Amino acid sequence: MGVSKRHIHSMSVNQLADLAKVLSHPARISILNYIGDCDGCLCKDISQHIRLSQPTTSQHLQVIKKAGLLKSKFEGKSQHYYLHKDRLSTLKELFNNFFVATEKKCDLKKATKTI
Amino acid sequence: MGVSKRHIHSMSVNQLADLAKVLSHPARISILNYIGDCDGCLCKDISQHIRLSQPTTSQHLQVIKKAGLLKSKFEGKSQHYYLHKDRLSTLKELFNNFFVATEKKCDLKKATKTI
């Protein structure tokens, strides 16, 4: 029926897919890159830099933040965005584990074949 | 207008986003997991295992293959799917580089701050 059937997949698989989805839009990659360069920057600056409107940028920021990859702090009249470094490390590990596990399976198959 | 504005982003950013998009659906993660366990398996088997219809499974397979993560071979009357290990390694590196670069930026900022 065109509805994504999340429930048939395992927790961990859904979790990885959700995090990949955050990275699946170039604007969100650009935003993460820019905040890395310019820790504590504002939505306005980000939107100018990536050349998308302020509302669009704000929405992307919410998506990234909901996934836990950003922190934000209100200072004066503006919201400052920071990378959530620990969470990024976790994410790095999750992706790495996925690839390593997949590679390992290949190697096991190959080893079994040569016996 | 609701059209994704790829052109405003750099090549490498678009490339990473495209690859993340492949992993952004749980069915595709499950498929990669399963093919890892069962190298050379058939669309029919995969579709039974992940409990999605054969057409749906076939479409996901095309998406993954188009990104270069799968190889396939016709043997007899059936198509056998294999992981493209080299390409997976490249992908692993791409993601890793992204995270490492992002982390490094944070560290540089921190170092500059303490000076």
Added chain:
DNA sequence: TAAGGTTATTGCAATATAGCAATGTGTAAA
């Protein structure tokens, strides 16, 4: 050639996503 098995494609409906203008919300300074 016909029959059977496997995969790809097509066509459709339901839902999700991306983008922006307009508007609301909240804070700081005048």
Added chain:
DNA sequence: TTTACACATTGCTATATTGCAATAACCTTA
């Protein structure tokens, strides 16, 4: 209190994605 600035939310349109039934295409083997 008013003004000004920054951000979030709402409402909308255009497009993309997900899923399956039906069907086509393809390759074996009888």
